[in-house]
Amino acid sequence: MIWGLVLEIIGLVPLLILVALVLWKKRQLDREERRDPILTELRVLPAHSLRERQDKIVETRIDNLIYVLTVGLLTALFISSRRIDMATLAWDWLDILFIVLAIGSALYFGRRVTRDMPLQLKYRQGIRAEQAVAQELAASLAGDNRIIHDIQAGEFNIDHVVITPVGVFAVETKSRLKPPAGNGSPRVKYDGKRLEFPGWSETKPIEQAARQAKWLADYLQKSTGETFPVFAVLALPGWFIDYSVRVTEQMVRVINPKNSGWLLLPGKQPIRLDPPAIQRAAFQIEKLAQVPAPE
Template sequence: MVLSVLYMAITLFKKYHSLKRRRAPFTDNFLRSPGESLRFKIQELNDDVTVALLSMLVMPLVLYSAFITQIHFGKSSNPVFTVVVGLSIFGYSLVKTVLLLNTGRHYRLGYDGEIAVAQELNRLMLDGYHVYHDVPGKGFNIDHVVVGPAGVFAVETKARLKTTTFNHASDARVRYDGRKLQFPNWTETKSLEQAQLQGKWLSNWLSSAVGQPVGVRPVVAIPGWFVERTASGGSPVINPKEFKFLLKSSGGAALDAVMINRIVHQLEQRCRNVHSITAEILNGPDHPQATLP
């Protein structure tokens, strides 16, 4: 037994040192992926769910063991108290798990929505546009930013579940009058306000960064829905598959090549902040490439 443990320890020690003699091939941080922030939230939430489930499974056994131990050593123990404590912990963990799972469902819907929109926007790169995802702001993230001859667009993704009826056409239709979004069973205005605020922040930041005024057009993208405009005005609200038509309707060239390059340089610096997991493992968290700038 001792020899087996010693052999395993020596093997692991050799493996560790063989890895330490290597270094990661990645010298730069990576660009942010679609839904980068939500992906981390989902990972953290899954960890919380695991802890809550373990609490439900382990805590009753711990309390039972404590109760039996007290009896074994002849100490008085109140079984009612033990049961109440056990049920309280179990109930708390159960409620917490249900709430976490519900939150996770919203996170995953949002994440899938950002992936769906990103895949449509990435097609624009074939036409010479630059597309960035999950652009960090101050306390928030802009889902997507598109830069090209037609201008700068801040795209806010809103993934919404559809109701199930016999009329699938009306189930997937949202009406937009320039001020509010009218879904089959509810009305939204917050999405439009959020897109406006994020577009304004991006315009201010880019203008300051490049030293010239940069206009940003906020856009709300709703994947899987047909958007029916009932009035003019307001920020564009589209199905992401319609983005090419939005660019064509934007008029002539709004940005020249020099300004596009200056804007892209700033966005590149801001979005290239995802570290390599391989570099962190091989070189340690203090390695320059293994940390966020």
Template sequence: MTDFMASSLTILLLLIGMFVVLGVMSLMLKRREITVKSPVDKEMLTRTAAHGLQDQIQNMQMDLMGTQLLATLIVSLPFSYFGMKAHILSNQFPWGLALCITLGLTFAAYKTWRQFSTLEKLRLGYTAEIATANELIGLQGKGYQVFHDIQADGFNIDHLAIGRNGVFTIETKGRHKRNRDSKASSKGNGKNYQLRFKDGRLCFPSWVETKPIEQALRQANWVNQWLSKATGNPVTSTPVLVFPGWFVTSQSKPPFPILNHKQLVKVLPTAGNQELTQQQVDAIVYQVTQRCLSKKTLSK
């Protein structure tokens, strides 16, 4: 084998790990583009405080990680290059090392797939919660106090809205819209991507769920127990389930409001199940504020 062929093969082997990871990511991005789309257009959301700074911080963090990786490669690649090239020129192929590399790359490809899938779910959930939070701003103009991401016992409450007509425990769920469902769902009432509540089930165009309903009820019960104990007055919160970007309809009466995020400002002022005095509202707001500010309250 000539020196040029050995050098070329060495460079190819050194880059194969990067090719594997980028290949898996490219395939997953292509698959997502073909099969699903986001339920919410992020460009249409109201910018929150420090939104631009948050983007800059995230970009700078990625740049910093890239610089650290580059520094590692600058030191290690020359040694890897000459060591691997020497093996190739000696015609003594390290089969044991090759097996370890193959197993390592297989594991890296699997981890990339798992991590990318998790990242997509987190991004979807984040976008959905931001969309709901944007709409809840409208309730603040009507005298409601709104809180986000309240830490509970091993879980979190996405949003909590407090007004004179009660407390609302709001759970937001992000669900991708599957492209294959577009034609099927558009047949009903001229609305695309419909979510129907029927007989205790959430009926999407091509799948059915019940767990979000159970989760919303559990979270509302937890809020009831916590606030009743913390304020010394009975509190009965109303669970609310929100699916941003979906057209929500009901074929049977739901146990609590199940809404599109844009319905929140209109529905919640008429959906409360408890009349509260201003003193009770202030007591509830105080307890929620304390929990949001201090992690020490989580153990109480």
């Protein structure tokens, strides 16, 4: 029984060494006294929530693989230890050689992992710097217009919010595959309530966009004390939108983002927001789309 326990512990030694090395290197990096130069309040990038979900799936898959390998190793050690008469077997040079090889492998791979940790930190700092520059340049070039991505709204998120003199637009994006080549054009009919795709119809995206716009309007009302014109928009990249009704103020607007100028920019539409109002709305919405400060 004791020998079985020893075997199982020995099997975990390389993993324990690797964990110890990573924790030691992390503690070293955390002692860095130089300060982060980025003062810009960074906002998340487009599709940030979806990327997080995708990364979580990959991480879970890797974790499950490690769990299975560990359980398999421990099971093999346990079964073998119960079927070997340890009393008749003495330790010899081969046992010591395998232990040395296991510890050496753990130190080697631990060194490789810890060697990459400063580089990973450097890349993260570089990404933050480039994002800050891009964000500040975009704000300078946008004039009175603002676009903010992946707004966290409680249990859901709003893909994009566009603020222009015309109003505030809560944009929900949906991806729908086009028909096979030769089976009709990528055209969707919209009557203000239902999307008629070739072969199927949907109403849930319209309802979702409307709910999100209402949430955003209520949020701006509570946070600023003002009433902002908030419009619901559904973006369908790659699709031609065929309206069968006249667009009204209360309708969810369905657009192909390539042809969104008619909706977002002043033209025949009235100017509803002046620059200070745009700034007040953007200030409140940007709070919901900020990148957490680095640890």
